[in-house]
Amino acid sequence: MLRVTQVCKSYVTAQGMLPVLRGVDLTLAHGESLALMGESGSGKSTLLHLIAGLDRPDSGSIEVPQGHLETRGEPALAEWRRSGIGLVFQQYNLIPSLPVGANLAMQARLAGRHDPVWVEAIARRLGLAELLTRYPEQLSGGQQQRVAIGRALAARPALVLADEPTGSLDEASSATVFDLLLELVADTGAGLLVVTHSARLAQRLSRQVVLQHGRVLSGSA
Template sequence: MLKIQNLHKSYSTPQGPLPVLQGIDLNVARGSSLALMGESGSGKSTLLHLIAGLDQADSGSIQVAGQDLGQLSESQLAGWRRSGIGLIFQQFNLISSLSVADNLAFQARLAGRHDRHWQAELTQRLGLTQLLERYPEQLSGGQQQRVALGRALAARPALVLADEPTGSLDEASSNEVLQLLLELLDEQATTLLMVTHSPRVAARLQRRVTLSNGRLAPADGL
């Protein structure tokens, strides 16, 4: 599903180029889950942004379902982000002016894949049925993250990228949200790449790798 080869990325600083990723190689099978770990500033979010097509690598390649992202134009990348992937962020990134129902449908409508039956099932599974007319500011953190999950999954993407999706939640809410996410992804055979600092969260995923000094290594021999 995801194939990364010899990926390099650096940023310009007054002191010169700052290498962040130095020859990343990674393969993630379709329908599997991978936790990406590492210290703050190690480049985890940078790697996620490159995979999402939100930034460009200096060299190397990223292929998702056989599509080389480096060969896509900006407009093609934008279209691919709408339909090919689901993004989940630590800070939810819900649209404050939209109701829960409209936030849930937002991504699927952009992708041209809005399915009211699937959205109704997601709404029920995520425990949001009684909250559809509320707005993000009227929800708890756990409820907002459930909406974010539903939005990301509503278009049935083949790949979900999650950046610390439970990092701002208490442990109980984190466990509930993570369990729902893994169940829904497993049923849809959706691939998951999750950035997390939490060994407890990472242990729930099938594989774990650590990013350190710009390179990847297995976190636990897997």
Template sequence: MLLQAHQLKKSFQSVDGPVPVLRGIDLSVDAGETLALTGESGSGKSTLLHILGGLDVVDSGTISLEGRDITGLDDTGRAALRRDTFGIIFQQFNLIPSLTVAANIAFQARLAGKASAEDLAHLADALGLTEQLNKYPEQLSGGQQQRVAIARALAVRPKLVLADEPTGNLDEDTAEQVLAQMLNLVADTGAALVMVTHSPTLANRMGRRLHLRQGQLA
């Protein structure tokens, strides 16, 4: 078991008091597994993904990574996980405008001390970015920018990739191509992939699918 979450609960404050978003989530992810999280807007998908990735904290419940309890990590500890162990891909590409494509891809890997010219070249080739390495993000199409974001997440050789609507800003054909490339690369690295998506078509490409409804998994 790579990741295990038990009875995760999370509420957000409103003028009328706390609003429950996650109502006791139990979730497990095996090494190398691909899992789709689906659900209506506001069902808690992104909140759950952000909590698993250390971008947010739970009100109660536990999360363990390879048997190690990571629930109580402080900001520094969670940042280290995101740097060294997790690859996170967002709908908004979050590339650094002042860096070239090559530098963007290598950015997280350099922070983790895992930068490799060989890995960068392999990722760029697999994602069709070899001719774009010296360009800047603003010179790329949306599909190319998302491929850069995927390469950046995978350059660190993560154990777990967390993707929040990674193709949400792309047209259907480009989304299919990007997902296929991402799945191939994730399989090559042996990483697990948890992906939030609204698309039944993309969800069906994953090995397993769970649906969030009113803060609970079905």
């Protein structure tokens, strides 16, 4: 499903080059879930963005079923983001001018895989069936994150990437939303890669990997 091999990434700063990833190796199988952990600045979000095709590695390879991302042009990367993956961010990133129903269906429509029956099932399971005509500003944080999860899964992607998906929620809402994410991902058979600071949430996934100073800690699995 996903193979990351010796990936390195640095950024230019006022103080010079800042290495963020220093030869990261990572694999994820179909239907497997993986928690990516580490302190702030360890490179977790950077790695997620590279896998999503939002940025390119300086060296190394990122292999997905469609091929190697680092060799693909922008149109191919856009297609990967549109139909190959589902993205869930802490900030929700909903479109404020669209009601919940349209937000849920947006990713699937872009991917050309809109299934009204599946979207309706997602809305029902996420507790959104009565909120489809409301706008994001009319929802609580937990409800907005449920919409973001539903949008990511509506196109039945092969890989779901979640960056601190419950980081802005209280503990009770976080547990509920995470439960729903795991249930829906399991139903689709997608691989799931979650960036999280929470050891409690990480333990619920198949494996845990720890990044430290841009490298995977030996022994983490």
